[in-house]
Protein backbone atom coordinates (compact mmCIF):
# COMPACT_ATOMS: atom_id res chain seq x y z
CA UNK A 1 0.00 0.00 0.00
CA UNK A 2 1.28 3.44 -0.93
CA UNK A 3 0.76 6.79 0.75
CA UNK A 4 -0.62 9.62 -1.34
CA UNK A 5 -0.99 13.26 -0.40
CA UNK A 6 -3.57 15.40 -2.21
CA UNK A 7 -2.84 19.14 -1.99
CA UNK A 8 -5.76 21.07 -3.49
CA UNK A 9 -8.06 23.74 -2.12
CA UNK A 10 -10.90 22.65 -4.41
CA UNK A 11 -12.89 20.32 -2.20
CA UNK A 12 -14.60 18.51 -5.09
CA UNK A 13 -11.34 17.69 -6.82
CA UNK A 14 -9.75 16.67 -3.55
CA UNK A 15 -12.70 14.40 -2.64
CA UNK A 16 -12.63 12.75 -6.04
CA UNK A 17 -8.87 12.11 -5.91
CA UNK A 18 -8.93 10.73 -2.38
CA UNK A 19 -11.79 8.42 -3.26
CA UNK A 20 -9.94 7.21 -6.36
CA UNK A 21 -6.74 6.56 -4.38
CA UNK A 22 -8.60 4.57 -1.72
CA UNK A 23 -10.38 2.51 -4.37
CA UNK A 24 -6.98 1.66 -5.80
CA UNK A 25 -6.08 0.24 -2.37
CA UNK A 26 -3.81 3.03 -1.17
CA UNK A 27 -3.91 5.52 1.64
CA UNK A 28 -4.89 9.11 0.92
CA UNK A 29 -4.45 12.23 2.99
CA UNK A 30 -5.28 15.76 2.02
CA UNK A 31 -4.31 19.31 2.73
CA UNK A 32 -5.98 22.46 1.50
CA UNK A 33 -3.07 24.83 2.03
CA UNK A 34 0.70 24.82 1.49
CA UNK A 35 1.32 25.23 5.20
CA UNK A 36 -0.66 22.11 5.99
CA UNK A 37 1.08 20.26 3.15
CA UNK A 38 4.53 21.09 4.52
CA UNK A 39 3.55 19.83 7.97
CA UNK A 40 2.22 16.57 6.56
CA UNK A 41 5.31 16.09 4.41
CA UNK A 42 7.48 16.46 7.49
CA UNK A 43 5.68 13.77 9.44
CA UNK A 44 4.83 11.16 6.79
CA UNK A 45 6.75 9.45 4.01
CA UNK A 46 4.56 9.83 0.92
CA UNK A 47 5.00 8.01 -2.37
CA UNK A 48 3.09 10.45 -4.53
CA UNK A 49 1.88 14.02 -4.04
CA UNK A 50 -0.94 15.47 -6.17
CA UNK A 51 -0.23 19.19 -6.15
CA UNK A 52 -2.42 22.10 -7.21
CA UNK A 53 -0.62 25.26 -8.33
CA UNK A 54 -2.82 28.07 -7.06
CA UNK A 55 -3.37 27.59 -3.37
CA UNK A 56 -4.77 30.07 -0.81
CA UNK A 57 -1.37 30.68 0.78
CA UNK A 58 0.93 30.61 -2.24
CA UNK A 59 2.13 28.87 -5.40
CA UNK A 60 2.27 25.10 -5.21
CA UNK A 61 5.40 25.02 -7.37
CA UNK A 62 7.33 26.84 -4.63
CA UNK A 63 7.03 23.78 -2.45
CA UNK A 64 8.72 21.47 -5.01
CA UNK A 65 12.31 21.81 -3.72
CA UNK A 66 10.99 21.03 -0.22
CA UNK A 67 9.20 17.92 -1.55
CA UNK A 68 12.31 16.74 -3.37
CA UNK A 69 14.31 16.91 -0.17
CA UNK A 70 11.99 14.56 1.73
CA UNK A 71 13.64 11.20 2.50
CA UNK A 72 10.99 9.30 0.52
CA UNK A 73 11.43 11.67 -2.49
CA UNK A 74 7.77 11.43 -3.51
CA UNK A 75 6.74 11.67 -7.16
CA UNK A 76 4.75 14.85 -7.79
CA UNK A 77 1.77 15.07 -10.12
CA UNK A 78 0.74 18.67 -10.78
CA UNK A 79 -2.97 19.31 -11.32
CA UNK A 80 -3.88 22.82 -12.31
CA UNK A 81 -6.75 24.71 -13.85
CA UNK A 82 -4.32 27.13 -15.43
CA UNK A 83 -2.34 25.67 -18.29
CA UNK A 84 0.59 28.03 -17.93
CA UNK A 85 3.48 26.82 -20.14
CA UNK A 86 6.09 28.54 -17.96
CA UNK A 87 4.74 26.82 -14.88
CA UNK A 88 4.82 23.51 -16.75
CA UNK A 89 8.45 24.08 -17.65
CA UNK A 90 9.36 25.00 -14.08
CA UNK A 91 7.58 21.93 -12.83
CA UNK A 92 9.38 19.64 -15.27
CA UNK A 93 12.71 21.18 -14.34
CA UNK A 94 11.95 20.26 -10.76
CA UNK A 95 11.50 16.69 -11.83
CA UNK A 96 7.74 16.33 -11.39
CA UNK A 97 6.20 13.14 -12.70
CA UNK A 98 3.41 14.72 -14.76
CA UNK A 99 1.55 17.96 -15.33
CA UNK A 100 -2.22 17.55 -15.71
CA UNK A 101 -4.71 20.21 -16.67
CA UNK A 102 -8.13 20.42 -15.04
CA UNK A 103 -10.70 19.26 -15.89
CA UNK A 104 -9.01 15.92 -16.14
CA UNK A 105 -10.77 12.58 -16.47
CA UNK A 106 -10.62 10.14 -13.61
CA UNK A 107 -9.19 7.43 -15.84
CA UNK A 108 -6.29 9.67 -16.87
CA UNK A 109 -5.47 10.48 -13.26
CA UNK A 110 -5.71 6.83 -12.35
CA UNK A 111 -3.38 5.85 -15.16
CA UNK A 112 -0.83 8.54 -14.28
CA UNK A 113 -0.86 7.52 -10.61
CA UNK A 114 -0.48 3.81 -11.45
CA UNK A 115 2.52 4.51 -13.66
CA UNK A 116 4.18 6.65 -11.00
CA UNK A 117 3.70 3.93 -8.40
CA UNK A 118 4.97 1.19 -10.72
CA UNK A 119 8.05 3.26 -11.40
CA UNK A 120 8.70 3.64 -7.65
CA UNK A 121 8.27 -0.06 -7.05
CA UNK A 122 10.78 -0.88 -9.75
CA UNK A 123 13.20 1.70 -8.39
CA UNK A 124 12.90 0.17 -4.89
CA UNK A 125 13.59 -3.31 -6.23
CA UNK A 126 16.69 -2.09 -7.99
CA UNK A 127 17.86 -0.38 -4.82
CA UNK A 128 17.58 -3.48 -2.60
CA UNK A 129 20.04 -6.06 -3.88
CA UNK A 130 18.15 -9.18 -4.84
CA UNK A 131 20.65 -11.71 -3.61
CA UNK A 132 18.95 -14.99 -2.94
CA UNK A 133 20.33 -17.45 -0.43
CA UNK A 134 20.24 -21.18 -0.99
CA UNK A 135 18.24 -21.94 2.11
CA UNK A 136 19.11 -25.54 2.90
CA UNK A 137 17.39 -26.26 6.20
CA UNK A 138 16.74 -22.63 7.09
CA UNK A 139 13.07 -22.35 7.96
CA UNK A 140 11.11 -19.18 8.70
CA UNK A 141 9.25 -16.47 6.85
CA UNK A 142 8.55 -13.89 9.56
CA UNK A 143 9.62 -10.35 8.67
CA UNK A 144 12.26 -10.49 11.43
CA UNK A 145 13.79 -13.69 10.09
CA UNK A 146 13.59 -12.51 6.49
CA UNK A 147 15.47 -9.39 7.60
CA UNK A 148 18.28 -11.64 8.90
CA UNK A 149 18.30 -13.64 5.67
CA UNK A 150 18.59 -10.54 3.60
CA UNK A 151 21.59 -9.35 5.66
CA UNK A 152 23.09 -12.83 5.39
CA UNK A 153 22.66 -12.67 1.61
CA UNK A 154 24.51 -9.38 1.60
CA UNK A 155 27.29 -10.91 3.70
CA UNK A 156 27.52 -13.92 1.39
CA UNK A 157 27.95 -11.78 -1.67
CA UNK A 158 30.92 -9.97 -0.10
CA UNK A 159 33.83 -10.94 2.11
CA UNK A 160 33.47 -8.78 5.22
CA UNK A 161 33.58 -10.02 8.81
CA UNK A 162 30.21 -10.82 10.29
CA UNK A 163 29.11 -10.90 13.91
CA UNK A 164 26.05 -13.01 14.70
CA UNK A 165 24.30 -12.33 17.98
CA UNK A 166 21.22 -13.81 19.58
CA UNK A 167 20.05 -16.04 22.40
CA UNK A 168 21.03 -19.67 22.57
CA UNK A 169 19.41 -21.88 19.93
CA UNK A 170 18.33 -19.05 17.63
CA UNK A 171 20.32 -20.45 14.70
CA UNK A 172 23.61 -18.52 14.74
CA UNK A 173 25.74 -21.45 13.60
CA UNK A 174 23.17 -22.49 11.01
CA UNK A 175 23.17 -19.00 9.53
CA UNK A 176 26.99 -18.85 9.61
CA UNK A 177 27.09 -22.05 7.55
CA UNK A 178 24.50 -20.63 5.15
CA UNK A 179 26.65 -17.53 4.61
CA UNK A 180 29.65 -19.76 3.90
CA UNK A 181 27.86 -22.08 1.49
CA UNK A 182 26.45 -19.12 -0.39
CA UNK A 183 29.79 -17.34 -0.64
CA UNK A 184 32.57 -17.72 -3.16
CA UNK A 185 34.49 -19.63 -0.46
CA UNK A 186 31.95 -22.46 -0.43
CA UNK A 187 34.33 -25.02 -1.95
CA UNK A 188 36.82 -24.57 0.90
CA UNK A 189 36.57 -25.36 4.62
CA UNK A 190 34.11 -24.01 7.14
CA UNK A 191 36.18 -24.28 10.31
CA UNK A 192 34.46 -24.03 13.69
CA UNK A 193 36.42 -22.74 16.68
CA UNK A 194 34.46 -23.23 19.87
CA UNK A 195 36.13 -20.61 22.04
CA UNK A 196 34.17 -21.71 25.11
CA UNK A 197 35.45 -25.26 25.14
CA UNK A 198 39.16 -24.88 24.38
CA UNK A 199 41.24 -24.86 27.59
CA UNK A 200 42.87 -21.46 28.00
CA UNK A 201 46.42 -22.83 27.82
CA UNK A 202 45.70 -24.54 24.50
CA UNK A 203 43.92 -21.71 22.70
CA UNK A 204 47.07 -20.46 21.01
CA UNK A 205 48.21 -23.82 19.69
CA UNK A 206 44.68 -24.73 18.58
CA UNK A 207 44.34 -21.46 16.67
CA UNK A 208 47.86 -20.88 15.39
CA UNK A 209 49.25 -24.43 15.30
CA UNK A 210 52.70 -25.45 16.49
CA UNK A 211 56.05 -26.81 15.39
CA UNK A 212 57.36 -30.18 16.43
CA UNK A 213 58.86 -29.97 19.92
CA UNK A 214 57.40 -26.52 20.59
CA UNK A 215 56.19 -27.73 23.99
CA UNK A 216 56.04 -30.96 25.94
CA UNK A 217 53.83 -33.38 24.10
CA UNK A 218 54.18 -31.64 20.73
CA UNK A 219 55.64 -34.72 19.07
CA UNK A 220 54.84 -33.45 15.60
CA UNK A 221 54.03 -30.18 13.88
CA UNK A 222 50.35 -29.39 13.56
CA UNK A 223 48.36 -26.81 11.60
CA UNK A 224 46.12 -24.57 13.63
CA UNK A 225 42.48 -23.92 12.81
CA UNK A 226 43.37 -20.57 11.24
CA UNK A 227 45.51 -22.36 8.65
CA UNK A 228 42.80 -24.95 8.03
CA UNK A 229 40.40 -22.12 7.19
CA UNK A 230 42.70 -20.86 4.40
CA UNK A 231 40.48 -20.00 1.41
CA UNK A 232 37.37 -20.71 3.47
CA UNK A 233 35.54 -19.41 6.53
CA UNK A 234 36.66 -19.33 10.15
CA UNK A 235 33.69 -19.49 12.51
CA UNK A 236 34.64 -18.23 15.97
CA UNK A 237 31.79 -19.45 18.12
CA UNK A 238 31.32 -17.76 21.51
CA UNK A 239 33.94 -15.17 20.68
CA UNK A 240 33.18 -13.48 24.02
CA UNK A 241 35.02 -16.36 25.72
CA UNK A 242 38.31 -15.66 23.94
CA UNK A 243 40.92 -14.87 26.65
CA UNK A 244 41.99 -11.24 26.59
CA UNK A 245 45.67 -12.14 25.80
CA UNK A 246 44.61 -14.15 22.78
CA UNK A 247 42.31 -11.34 21.66
CA UNK A 248 45.41 -9.24 21.10
CA UNK A 249 47.22 -11.75 18.90
CA UNK A 250 44.03 -12.60 17.11
CA UNK A 251 43.48 -8.94 16.29
CA UNK A 252 46.79 -8.98 14.48
CA UNK A 253 45.75 -12.05 12.51
CA UNK A 254 42.60 -10.26 11.50
CA UNK A 255 44.45 -7.16 10.40
CA UNK A 256 47.22 -8.88 8.45
CA UNK A 257 46.00 -12.44 7.98
CA UNK A 258 49.49 -13.38 9.26
CA UNK A 259 50.34 -15.44 12.33
CA UNK A 260 53.21 -17.38 13.82
CA UNK A 261 52.64 -21.01 14.90
CA UNK A 262 54.11 -21.74 18.34
CA UNK A 263 57.82 -22.47 18.04
CA UNK A 264 57.97 -21.48 14.37
CA UNK A 265 60.66 -19.18 13.01
CA UNK A 266 58.59 -17.82 10.16
CA UNK A 267 55.13 -16.38 9.94
CA UNK A 268 52.43 -18.05 7.96
CA UNK A 269 49.57 -16.69 5.96
CA UNK A 270 45.92 -17.63 5.78
CA UNK A 271 43.20 -16.04 3.71
CA UNK A 272 39.97 -16.63 5.60
CA UNK A 273 36.65 -14.89 6.06
CA UNK A 274 35.71 -14.43 9.69
CA UNK A 275 32.25 -15.07 11.08
CA UNK A 276 31.94 -14.76 14.85
CA UNK A 277 29.01 -15.54 17.12
CA UNK A 278 28.09 -14.79 20.69
CA UNK A 279 25.11 -14.69 22.99
CA UNK A 280 26.90 -12.26 25.31
CA UNK A 281 26.67 -8.50 25.11
CA UNK A 282 30.10 -7.63 23.70
CA UNK A 283 29.54 -3.88 24.09
CA UNK A 284 28.98 -4.45 27.82
CA UNK A 285 32.12 -6.62 27.97
CA UNK A 286 34.04 -3.80 26.29
CA UNK A 287 32.76 -1.35 28.92
CA UNK A 288 33.90 -3.77 31.65
CA UNK A 289 37.34 -4.21 30.07
CA UNK A 290 36.77 -7.87 29.18
CA UNK A 291 36.73 -7.44 25.44
CA UNK A 292 38.95 -5.30 23.22
CA UNK A 293 37.19 -2.43 21.46
CA UNK A 294 39.47 -2.70 18.42
CA UNK A 295 38.67 -6.40 18.06
CA UNK A 296 34.93 -5.76 18.35
CA UNK A 297 35.24 -3.08 15.72
CA UNK A 298 37.04 -5.49 13.34
CA UNK A 299 34.70 -8.37 13.98
CA UNK A 300 31.42 -6.61 13.41
CA UNK A 301 31.80 -5.04 10.00
CA UNK A 302 28.31 -6.46 9.56
CA UNK A 303 26.21 -7.44 12.53
CA UNK A 304 23.17 -9.72 12.38
CA UNK A 305 20.95 -10.19 15.39
CA UNK A 306 18.88 -13.35 15.34
CA UNK A 307 15.49 -12.78 16.99
CA UNK A 308 14.28 -15.03 19.80
CA UNK A 309 11.56 -17.46 18.74
CA UNK A 310 8.97 -15.82 21.02
CA UNK A 311 9.48 -12.60 19.05
CA UNK A 312 8.57 -14.28 15.77
CA UNK A 313 5.71 -16.59 16.60
CA UNK A 314 4.74 -16.78 12.91
CA UNK A 315 7.70 -19.12 12.39
CA UNK A 316 6.75 -21.60 15.12
CA UNK A 317 4.34 -23.63 13.02
CA UNK A 318 6.68 -24.02 10.07
CA UNK A 319 9.60 -24.92 12.34
CA UNK A 320 7.51 -27.46 14.26
CA UNK A 321 6.32 -29.13 11.07
CA UNK A 322 9.85 -29.10 9.65
CA UNK A 323 11.28 -30.69 12.82
CA UNK A 324 8.46 -33.24 12.83
CA UNK A 325 9.15 -34.24 9.24
CA UNK A 326 12.86 -34.65 9.96
CA UNK A 327 12.18 -36.67 13.11
CA UNK A 328 9.71 -39.02 11.45
CA UNK A 329 12.22 -39.64 8.66
CA UNK A 330 14.92 -40.37 11.20
CA UNK A 331 12.75 -42.81 13.16
CA UNK A 332 11.47 -44.36 9.93
CA UNK A 333 7.85 -43.77 10.90
CA UNK A 334 5.08 -42.31 8.69
CA UNK A 335 4.58 -38.57 9.06
CA UNK A 336 2.43 -37.74 12.12
CA UNK A 337 -0.01 -34.91 12.62
CA UNK A 338 0.14 -32.20 15.27
CA UNK A 339 -3.20 -31.80 17.10
CA UNK A 340 -4.47 -28.21 17.27
CA UNK A 341 -4.25 -28.26 21.11
CA UNK A 342 -0.59 -29.14 20.85
CA UNK A 343 0.07 -26.44 18.27
CA UNK A 344 -1.70 -24.01 20.60
CA UNK A 345 0.81 -24.88 23.32
CA UNK A 346 3.69 -24.45 20.88
CA UNK A 347 2.35 -20.99 20.09
CA UNK A 348 1.95 -19.88 23.70
CA UNK A 349 5.09 -21.31 25.31
CA UNK A 350 8.01 -18.87 25.65
CA UNK A 351 10.78 -21.12 24.19
CA UNK A 352 13.76 -19.89 26.23
CA UNK A 353 15.92 -22.40 24.32
CA UNK A 354 14.50 -21.13 21.02
CA UNK A 355 14.58 -23.27 17.85
CA UNK A 356 16.81 -25.89 19.48
CA UNK A 357 14.30 -26.37 22.30
CA UNK A 358 11.40 -26.57 19.84
CA UNK A 359 13.21 -29.19 17.75
CA UNK A 360 14.11 -31.23 20.86
CA UNK A 361 10.53 -30.99 22.13
CA UNK A 362 9.15 -32.28 18.85
CA UNK A 363 11.71 -35.06 18.93
CA UNK A 364 10.71 -36.05 22.44
CA UNK A 365 6.98 -35.95 21.54
CA UNK A 366 7.62 -38.20 18.53
CA UNK A 367 9.44 -40.68 20.77
CA UNK A 368 6.64 -40.69 23.33
CA UNK A 369 3.92 -41.02 20.74
CA UNK A 370 5.89 -43.20 18.35
CA UNK A 371 2.95 -45.44 17.53
CA UNK A 372 0.32 -42.75 17.26
CA UNK A 373 -0.72 -40.95 14.11
CA UNK A 374 -1.36 -37.68 15.88
CA UNK A 375 0.67 -35.91 18.58
CA UNK A 376 -1.23 -34.38 21.53
CA UNK A 377 -0.22 -32.29 24.55
CA UNK A 378 0.09 -35.50 26.55
CA UNK A 379 3.13 -36.40 24.45
CA UNK A 380 5.02 -33.34 25.65
CA UNK A 381 7.77 -33.51 28.26
CA UNK A 382 6.29 -32.93 31.74
CA UNK A 383 8.32 -29.80 32.51
CA UNK A 384 6.82 -28.06 29.50
CA UNK A 385 3.22 -29.03 30.24
CA UNK A 386 3.57 -27.91 33.84
CA UNK A 387 5.06 -24.61 32.70
CA UNK A 388 2.30 -23.93 30.18
CA UNK A 389 -0.49 -24.91 32.58
CA UNK A 390 0.90 -22.77 35.37
CA UNK A 391 1.31 -19.82 33.04
CA UNK A 392 -2.24 -20.14 31.75
CA UNK A 393 -3.65 -20.38 35.29
CA UNK A 394 -1.72 -17.26 36.21
CA UNK A 395 -2.97 -15.61 33.03
CA UNK A 396 -6.55 -16.58 33.87
CA UNK A 397 -6.12 -14.94 37.27
CA UNK A 398 -4.95 -11.75 35.63
CA UNK A 399 -7.89 -11.77 33.25
CA UNK A 400 -10.22 -12.29 36.15
CA UNK A 401 -8.86 -9.16 37.73
CA UNK A 402 -9.22 -7.11 34.61
CA UNK A 403 -12.21 -8.76 32.99
CA UNK A 404 -14.85 -8.71 35.71
CA UNK A 405 -16.77 -5.54 36.26
CA UNK A 406 -19.15 -4.94 39.08
CA UNK A 407 -20.72 -2.12 37.16
CA UNK A 408 -22.75 -3.30 34.20
CA UNK A 409 -22.42 -0.77 31.43
CA UNK A 410 -25.46 -1.93 29.49
CA UNK A 411 -27.92 -2.03 32.36
CA UNK A 412 -26.35 0.98 34.05
CA UNK A 413 -26.58 -0.58 37.48
CA UNK A 414 -24.08 -1.68 40.13
CA UNK A 415 -24.16 -5.44 40.83
CA UNK A 416 -24.69 -6.68 44.39
CA UNK A 417 -21.63 -8.26 45.99
CA UNK A 418 -23.31 -11.67 46.11
CA UNK A 419 -24.06 -11.69 42.38
CA UNK A 420 -20.57 -10.41 41.60
CA UNK A 421 -18.91 -13.03 43.81
CA UNK A 422 -21.01 -15.87 42.38
CA UNK A 423 -20.15 -14.90 38.85
CA UNK A 424 -16.42 -14.77 39.53
CA UNK A 425 -16.44 -18.04 41.43
CA UNK A 426 -18.41 -19.73 38.67
CA UNK A 427 -16.01 -18.60 35.93
CA UNK A 428 -12.90 -19.29 38.01
CA UNK A 429 -14.16 -22.79 38.81
CA UNK A 430 -14.80 -23.53 35.17
CA UNK A 431 -11.34 -22.27 34.20
CA UNK A 432 -9.73 -24.28 36.98
CA UNK A 433 -11.50 -27.48 36.05
CA UNK A 434 -10.65 -27.14 32.38
CA UNK A 435 -6.97 -26.68 33.19
CA UNK A 436 -7.12 -29.47 35.74
CA UNK A 437 -8.36 -31.96 33.17
CA UNK A 438 -5.60 -30.99 30.76
CA UNK A 439 -2.98 -31.25 33.47
CA UNK A 440 -4.25 -34.61 34.71
CA UNK A 441 -4.68 -35.89 31.14
CA UNK A 442 -8.34 -36.62 31.92
CA UNK A 443 -7.30 -39.07 34.63
CA UNK A 444 -9.88 -38.55 37.39
CA UNK A 445 -7.75 -40.11 40.12
CA UNK A 446 -4.87 -37.80 39.28
CA UNK A 447 -7.26 -34.83 39.09
CA UNK A 448 -8.54 -35.61 42.59
CA UNK A 449 -5.00 -35.94 43.91
CA UNK A 450 -3.86 -32.63 42.39
CA UNK A 451 -6.98 -30.65 43.30
CA UNK A 452 -7.63 -32.12 46.74
CA UNK A 453 -11.26 -32.73 45.74
CA UNK A 454 -13.13 -35.93 46.53
CA UNK A 455 -14.22 -38.01 43.59
CA UNK A 456 -17.90 -37.23 44.07
CA UNK A 457 -17.26 -33.52 44.54
CA UNK A 458 -15.16 -33.43 41.39
CA UNK A 459 -17.85 -35.21 39.37
CA UNK A 460 -20.49 -32.84 40.73
CA UNK A 461 -18.43 -29.82 39.72
CA UNK A 462 -17.69 -31.22 36.27
CA UNK A 463 -21.40 -31.81 35.78
CA UNK A 464 -22.30 -28.33 36.95
CA UNK A 465 -19.96 -26.83 34.36
CA UNK A 466 -20.90 -29.20 31.60
CA UNK A 467 -17.43 -30.74 31.58
CA UNK A 468 -18.43 -34.27 32.54
CA UNK A 469 -17.66 -36.78 29.84
CA UNK A 470 -19.81 -39.62 28.49
Ligand SMILES: Nc1ncnc2c1ncn2[C@@H]1O[C@H](COP(=O)(O)OP(=O)(O)OP(=O)(O)O)[C@@H](O)[C@H]1O
Pocket residue numbers: 137138139140166167168169170171172173174175279319355356359
Ligand atom coordinates in the same frame (compact mmCIF):
# COMPACT_ATOMS: atom_id res chain seq x y z
N1 LIG B 1 15.69 -21.12 11.03
C1 LIG B 1 15.93 -22.38 11.33
N2 LIG B 1 15.44 -23.36 10.56
C2 LIG B 1 15.66 -24.65 10.86
N3 LIG B 1 16.37 -25.07 11.91
C3 LIG B 1 16.91 -24.14 12.71
C4 LIG B 1 16.71 -22.74 12.46
N4 LIG B 1 17.36 -22.05 13.42
C5 LIG B 1 17.93 -22.97 14.23
N5 LIG B 1 17.67 -24.22 13.80
C6 LIG B 1 18.11 -25.46 14.44
O1 LIG B 1 18.16 -25.23 15.85
C7 LIG B 1 19.33 -25.78 16.42
C8 LIG B 1 20.16 -24.69 17.06
O2 LIG B 1 20.73 -23.85 16.06
P1 LIG B 1 22.22 -23.29 16.19
O3 LIG B 1 23.14 -24.32 16.73
O4 LIG B 1 22.57 -22.66 14.90
O5 LIG B 1 21.94 -22.18 17.32
P2 LIG B 1 22.96 -21.18 18.01
O6 LIG B 1 22.34 -19.83 17.93
O7 LIG B 1 24.30 -21.36 17.45
O8 LIG B 1 22.88 -21.66 19.53
P3 LIG B 1 24.02 -21.53 20.71
O9 LIG B 1 24.10 -20.08 21.07
O10 LIG B 1 23.42 -22.34 21.82
O11 LIG B 1 25.26 -22.09 20.17
C9 LIG B 1 20.06 -26.49 15.30
O12 LIG B 1 19.69 -27.84 15.32
C10 LIG B 1 19.56 -25.81 14.05
O13 LIG B 1 19.60 -26.68 12.96
Ligand SMILES: [Mg+2]
Pocket residue numbers: 172173237277
Ligand atom coordinates in the same frame (compact mmCIF):
# COMPACT_ATOMS: atom_id res chain seq x y z
MG1 LIG C 1 26.08 -22.10 18.39
